[in-house]
Amino acid sequence: MTNPPLVSVIVPSYNYEKFIVQSLESIVSQTYENLELVIVDDFSKDNSVTLINQLISQEKIKQRFDGKIQFIKHEVNRGAHFSINEGINASRGEYISILNADDLYDDNRFEVMMAAMYSQNAKFSFSKISVIDGEGMLVDSTNGEAGKFVAVQNSIQDFPTVGWSLIPHNAAISTGNMLFTREIYNNVGGFRNLKYCHDWDFILKSLILTEPLYIPETNYYYRLHGNNSYLQLDNVVDREVKTVLGCFFYKCRKKNLLNSLCPSPQNWKSEFLTRIENMSLQKFWLFSMTPLNLFYQLRQSFNDRK
Numbered sequence: 001m002t003n004p005p006l007v008s009v010i011v012p013s014y015n016y017e018k019f020i021v022q023s024l025e026s027i028v029s030q031t032y033e034n035l036e037l038v039i040v041d042d043f044s045k046d047n048s049v050t051l052i053n054q055l056i057s058q059e060k061i062k063q064r065f066d067g068k069i070q071f072i073k074h075e076v077n078r079g080a081h082f083s084i085n086e087g088i089n090a091s092r093g094e095y096i097s098i099l100n101a102d103d104l105y106d107d108n109r110f111e112v113m114m115a116a117m118y119s120q121n122a123k124f125s126f127s128k129i130s131v132i133d134g135e136g137m138l139v140d141s142t143n144g145e146a147g148k149f150v151a152v153q154n155s156i157q158d159f160p161t162v163g164w165s166l167i168p169h170n171a172a173i174s175t176g177n178m179l180f181t182r183e184i185y186n187n188v189g190g191f192r193n194l195k196y197c198h199d200w201d202f203i204l205k206s207l208i209l210t211e212p213l214y215i216p217e218t219n220y221y222y223r224l225h226g227n228n229s230y231l232q233l234d235n236v237v238d239r240e241v242k243t244v245l246g247c248f249f250y251k252c253r254k255k256n257l258l259n260s261l262c263p264s265p266q267n268w269k270s271e272f273l274t275r276i277e278n279m280s281l282q283k284f285w286l287f288s289m290t291p292l293n294l295f296y297q298l299r300q301s302f303n304d305r306k
Contacts, residue, residue, distance in 0.1 A: 001118055006068075007110055007179075008036040008093030012083035013101040017046040019223065020101045022136065024055055026221075027099060028064055032110030036068040038091045040083040043074045048101075068092075081191040081198045084175065088185060096185055100176040104132070104221035112218040113179050122213040124180040124206050126172035127220050129153060134225035145224055149173050161261050162214045163207045166200075167248075168279045172212075175199035177220040184209060193303045196240045204248040211261045242287060243296045249288035250297070 009027050013020055027037060039056070041049055055061060056069050070090055074083070088096055095114070099105060106112075109127065117125050131139040131146035141150040152169050159165040172178055175191075175198065188205045191198045206212065252264035265272045276285050287293055 001115065004032065004034045004114065005095055006034050006036055006093040007032065007095045007097060007114065008038060008088070008091035010084055010087035010091065010096065010098045011037070011039045011101055012042060012080050012087065012098070013039060013044060013048055013052065014042040014077070014080075014083075015044045015046050015048065016101040017044070017048045017051055018134070019103075019225075020048050021051050021055055023099055023101050023104060024052070026104040026107070028061060029107045030105065030110050031108050032114060035065060035110070036070075036091055036093050037065050038070045038072070038087040040072045040087040041074060042079070042083045043077040049073060079193065079195070080175075081193050084198075085190045088182075088190070093182065095179060095181055097179045098175050100174060102223045102225065103174065103176050104136070104223070106219045106221070109218045109220070110179075113215050116215045116217075117179070117213060120213060123184050123210040124178070124203075125213040125215050126177045126179065126203075127214075127218050128216040129173050129177060129222045130219045132221045132223050134223065136221075136223075139224060143224075149222065156214055161263075162212050163259070163261055164263050164275065166203055166207055166212070167263055167276075168281060170197065170200035170203060171214070172199065172203055174220065174222055175202075177222070178203065180206060192300060193306060194240050194243070194300075196237050197244050201244045201247070204244065205251070207259060207262055208248075208251050209258045211259050239296075242284065242293075243300050245281065245284040246288045246293040246296055247300075249285050250293060253288075 039052055052071060056071060072086060072090065084098055113125055113127060129149060131149055133139050139146040141147045152171055156162060156165040156171050165171040184206050187209055188202060191202050194201055252262060255266060257264055257266060260267060263272060276282055
């Protein structure tokens with residue numbers, strides 16, 4: 001790529017002093033040069049802020065990013081979605097990525113993914129994931145939780161398009177595994193105030209606009225350590241899944257979708273409903289047509305303004 005575009009990497013951080021330095025170093029070590037780093041600390045109560053300041057104050061780090069570093073610190077806790085949106089809105093890159101403060105990138109991540117996106121004119125992509133433990137060691141796929149994530153990604157090949165693989169679950173696995181254009185972010189309208197699946201909501205809304213690209217030639221290292229935020233959210237899962245799928249199915253009934261491959265009755269005719277039934281998602285499709293779905297969406301819009 002001649003004159004590689006600026007990629008802004010947003011790091012939402014909250015109480016991950018054990019992992020934050022290693023996560024940031026995986027950005028520093030990228031073989032892709034033109035990066036901007038925006039860190040948003042969401043009122044951490046541990047030593048995260050001190051560690052971040054120590055790292056980004058180093059002259060070699062300033063030189064690595066050519067001065068393109070911002071560190072935003074909250075005086076109250078605002079939530080992951082708010083931190084991500086704030087970081088993106090403060091950034092300047094044409095392309096946007098997010099790194100969760102406990103996860104890691106392969107050193108070649110952006111070199112590989114930007115080349116693939118450029119060659120295929122893609123506006124949204126995600127990579128293969130590998131699961132690591134609290135010490136950074138690879139977790140075997142025979143591990144229950146890790147095995148689920150690996151199985152979800154392995155199933156991508158069983159669908160007619162990458163987009164279809166995103167309907168029953170988020171095949172990207174994590175917010176941090178997404179790379180997308182600022183145009184997509186602006187058209188989607190940012191991440192919503194969802195505690196469990198703001199990443200799935202965002203990728204499904206993006207699917208309405210563009211077909212995502214799956215790039216298995218590089219890894220996103222997703223860390224399982226017992227304190228992952230999603231493990232504490234059983235009480236909100238059902239409501240948020242209804243909200244997210246209700247929104248997507250409502251939108252995919254519209255005519256003239258920008259993504260001609262987007263799973264919808266318009267693009268896939270009778271095959272659409274057959275596949276939805278085979279994925280046991282018919283109840284969500286029917287729910288999307290009800291007044292109750294409208295209530296869910298209005299309630300979510302109210303929560304998004306908080």
